[in-house]
Amino acid sequence: MNKKPLVIVATPNICWLNPEVEYPKKAPEIVEEALRCREAGASVLHTHAEGQWAAVINGVRARSDIIIQSGMSSIPLKERIELFEQKSDMVSIIANHHAEAFTEVTCDVLHPLAELEKYTEACSRYGVKPEWEIWHSGSIWNLNKLIERKLFDPPYITTFFLGWPGGTWSPPTVEEYLYRKSLMPENCVITVSIMCEEQMNILVAAITHGDNVRVGTEDWPYLQNGEIAVTHELVKEIADISRSLGREVATPAQAREMMGIR
Numbered sequence: 573m574n575k576k577p578l579v580i581v582a583t584p585n586i587c588w589l590n591p592e593v594e595y596p597k598k599a600p601e602i603v604e605e606a607l608r609c610r611e612a613g614a615s616v617l618h619t620h621a622e623g624q625w626a627a628v629i630n631g632v633r634a635r636s637d638i639i640i641q642s643g644m645s646s647i648p649l650k651e652r653i654e655l656f657e658q659k660s661d662m663v664s665i666i667a668n669h670h671a672e673a674f675t676e677v678t679c680d681v682l683h684p685l686a687e688l689e690k691y692t693e694a695c696s697r698y699g700v701k702p703e704w705e706i707w708h709s710g711s712i713w714n715l716n717k718l719i720e721r722k723l724f725d726p727p728y729i730t731t732f733f734l735g736w737p738g739g740t741w742s743p744p745t746v747e748e749y750l751y752r753k754s755l756m757p758e759n760c761v762i763t764v765s766i767m768c769e770e771q772m773n774i775l776v777a778a779i780t781h782g783d784n785v786r787v788g789t790e791d792w793p794y795l796q797n798g799e800i801a802v803t804h805e806l807v808k809e810i811a812d813i814s815r816s817l818g819r820e821v822a823t824p825a826q827a828r829e830m831m832g833i834r
Contacts, residue, residue: 575818575819575820576782576819576830577819577820577821577822577823577826577827577830578779578784578785578811578814578819578820578821578822579615579616579761579763579784579785579822579827579830579831580613580614580615580616580784580785580786580787580807580810580811580814580821580822581614581615581616581617581618581641581731581763581765581784581785581786581787581788582606582609582612582614582616582617582618582786582787582788582803582804582806582807583618583643583765583786583787583788583789583790583791583803584596584602584605584606584609584617584619584788584789584790584802584803584804585618585619585620585643585788585789585790586620586789586790587789587790587793588672588674588675588677588767588790589674589675589737589767590675590793590800591675591676593789593793593800594789594802595789595790595802595803597622598622598624599621599622599624599627599628599631600631602619602621602622602624602628602631602632603628603631603632603635605802605803605804606619606632606636606638607635607636607638608802608803608804609638609788609803609804609807610636610637610638610824611804612804612805612807612808612811613807613808613810613811613821614638614804614807615638615639615821615822615823615824615826615827616638616639616640616641616662616824616827617632617638617639617640617641618641618643618664618786618788618790619632619640619641619642619643620643620644621642625642625654625655625658626654626658629642629658629659629660630658637824637825638824639661639662639824639827639828639831639833640660640661640662641660641661641662641663641664641703642655642660642662642663642664643664644664645664645665645666645670645683645705646666646670646672646679646681648681648687649687649690649691649694653694655700656694656695656697656698656700657698659698659699659700660700661700661701661828661833662700662701662702662703662729662831662833663691663694663695663700663701663702663703664703664705664731665688665691665702665703665704665705666683666704666705666707666711667683667688667704667705667706667707667711667712667714667715668683668705668707668708668710668711668714668740669681669682669683669740670682670683670740671738671739671740672736672737672738672739672740673737673738673739674737674738678738679738680739685714685717685718688714688718689718689721689723692718692723692724693723695724696723696724699834701729701831701832701833702724702729703729703730703731704728704729704730704731705730705731705733706730706731706732706733706752706756707732707733707736707740707742708740708742708752709752709755712752712755712756712757715728715730715757716757719757725832726758726759726832727759727760727761727830727831727832728757728759728760728761729760729761729763729831729832730756730760730761730762730763731762731763731764731765731786732749732752732753732762732763732764732765733765733767734748734749734764734765734766734767734774735766735767735768735770735771736765736767737767744766744767744768744770744771744774745770745773745774746773746774746777749764749774749777749778750777750781753781753783761784761830761831762778762783762784763778763783763784763785763786764778764783764784764785764786765786765791766791766792767791767792768792769792769794771791771792772796772813775787775810775813776813776817779813779814779817779819780817780819785810785814787803787806787807787809787810788803788806788807789802789803789806792806793806795809796809
C-alpha cells in the first residue's frame with residue numbers, strides 16, 4: 573500500500589448519462605456543495621460553474637481552501653480565457669480530440685497539438701496549472717511531445733478517463749488502468765475517472781497503487797448500495813473506503829504540495 577495521502581477530486585456537475593440527477597446550478601449552491609465536499613474529504617473541486625466562473629471561483633476561495641479545477645475542456649481555448657483571468661488553480665485540458673456520446677449531448681471537437689501548445693502558453697502567462705485529460709495511449713503521446721518541448725513544469729497533473737461513452741471510449745477495467753499507467757512519463761500525478769458501474773473496482777485499484785480518484789454526479793452518481801447520491805456523499809464513501817484500506821485522505825495543503833500548485 574502506498575502511504576501517500578489520497579487526493580479526492582469532487583465533481584458536483586451535470587450527470588451526462590442521467591441528466592435528471594440533481595446537482596447545484598446556481599453559484600451559491602455550488603459554493604455550498606464545495607464546502608460539503610471539502611468536509612467529506614475532497615481536496616480538489618472540479619467545477620463547470622454553470623458559466624458563473626467569477627462568482628463560483630471567488631465564492632469558493634472566500635470560504636474554503638479546496639483547490640479549484642475548472643473544467644469543460646471541450647470548449648475552445650479562446651472561450652475559456654476567463655478561467656485563467658480568474659486564477660483557477662488548475663484548468664482541465666483534454667490531451668486528444670473529444671468524441672463523446674451522452675444521453676442528450678454528442679461532443680466531437682478537434683484539439684490539435686498546436687492548440688495544446690497554446691494552452692501551455694496561457695497556463696504560463698496566468699500562473700495556472702494544466703490538468704491533462706488522458707483518454708487513451710494517443711493522449712500520452714501528445715503529453716510526451718509537450719514535455720519534450722519543456723512547455724510546462726513537473727509534476728504533471730493527469731486524469732485517466734475510462735468507460736466514458738463515445739469514440740474515445742476505453743474499457744473500464746483494472747487491466748486498462750494499469751496498462752495506461754505503465755505508459756506514463758515520470759513525475760505524473762494520476763487521478764482516475766470512471767463513468768460506469770465498474771467504477772469501484774478501478775477506484776480501489778488506483779487507491780492501492782498510489783494514484784488518486786475522482787467522484788461525483790458528473791462521473792457516476794451511485795453509491796455502492798445502488799442509491800443515487802449527491803457529490804459530497806460520494807466523496808465520503810470513497811474517503812471511508814480509502815481509510816479502511818489503510819490510506820489516509822489528503823488535505824488541500826497536502827494535495828497542493830503533491831501537485832506543485834502554489
